[in-house]
Amino acid sequence: MLPFLISCYHNNNPLTNQVSPKTVTCSCSLVEKIWGINELLKTGPKNYIKYTDEYQTRSHINFDTGTITIETIANEKDVTINLRKAIINTLLMYINENKQEISTNNLILQKEPFLYGQVIDHYNKPIRWSWRATNFANYLLKTNLRMRHSTLHDIWFITINMVPQHINKRANHYVTIVSNEARKYKIDQSLILAIIQTESSFNPYAISHANAVGLMQIMQNSAGRDVFKMKGKCGQPSRKYLLNPKNNINIGTAYLAMLQNNYLSGIIDLTSRRYVMIVAYNSGVSSALKVFSSNPNKALNMINNLKPDEVYHILSTQHPSAESRNYLNKVNALQQIYGK
Structure with a gap:
């Protein structure tokens, strides 16, 4: 897993980097001071962290493993109050730019809460309304409340498991957008979906340690x-622009089209070209071609003289970056699944 990027927001909006007058953006050092250095959690492409209650309570959604952990270091008399509130707010968070909460920071894509269908309650029902979220929170506090010790605190926590098909549930939010962009740019939609799952596990809040967005x-x-340059626009897209799922998928698919039709158009075999595209999307065109030769033209000639399986083998075994080698393997496997 990639290193986390700290995201210690407290009712501020990461789309605009604006903080409400009543709140202050929390630094890593402040979280370390409050929770302890060994308890520092940072958000990443597949992890969402939200701190509340003056940073004494946090919600951690792991979109890859499908687990939600709600924790607090509050005084024992406030444990139940803090956890109940955090559980309810997490279960009912929306993707809606008109809301002010950190949890509602993108264009609305559906009427249900973002986690609707990804979590079911003790009656095996999806959670849409406040009363159901409250009942589930009370049930969890009675049956699942646990405590562990850290260097500085006793930490009380609740763990919630998402449904087994939680990734598919999130993917369904974006299938229409992916299909439209795939037709527009003539990119296989199975490749787009495979890249999204590999990059973010369909987490719309994803921001990496390197500031890759969406x-x-x-x-x-x-x-x-x-x-942007290809579209005749000046500058570069803002973080707010890229945290809009439609914009993000548009930019990502357009870039795949640039790889396919421009940067790597010299690769004749379409399967070989796709393998190089995948690696180039992760580590850049130059990095992908250098596996074959430091001279780009010679690299293209070498690729064209190889069978697709040979191209795949070289990229997956000789690329200097283990991340890129694993990336090719994962995207290729997922694309075959989505293709079916």
Whole structure:
């Protein structure tokens, strides 16, 4: 898993980086001071962290493993109050730019809460309304409340498991957008879906340690800038722009089209070209071609003289980055699944 990027927001909006007058953005050092250095959690492409109650309570959604952990270091008399509130707010969070909470920071894509269908209560029902979320929170506090010790605190926590198909539930939010962009740019939608799952596990809040943003983990000053230039726009997309799922998928798919039709168009075999595209999306065109030769033209000639399986083998075994080798393997496997 990639290193986390700290995201210690307290009712502020990461889309605009604006903080409400009643709140202050929390630094890593402050979280370390409050929770202890060994308890520092940072958000990443597949992890969402929200701190509340003056940073004494936090919600951690792991979109990859499908687990939600709600924790507090509050005084024992406030444990139940803090956890109940955090459980309810997490279960009912929306993707809605008109809301002021950290949990509602993108364009609305559906009427249900974002986690609707990804979590079911003790009656095996999806959670849409406040009364059901409250009942489930009370049930969890009676049956699942646990405590562990850290260097500085006793930490009380609740763990909630998402449904087994939680990734597919999130993917369904974006299938229409992916389908439209795939047709527009003539990119296989199975490739787009495989890249989104690999990059973010369909987490719309995803921001990496390197500031790659959104579902397809777009770098503002590289892929974002290239696509803007191709579209005749100046500068680069803002973080707010890229945290809009439709914009993000548009930019990511347009960049795949640039790889396919421009940067790597010299690769004749379409399967070989796709393998190089996948690696290039992760580590850049130059990095992908250098596996074959430091001279780009020679690299293209070498690839064209190899069978697709040979191209795949070389990229997956000889690329200097283990991350890129694993990325190719994972995206390729997922694309075959989505293709079916």
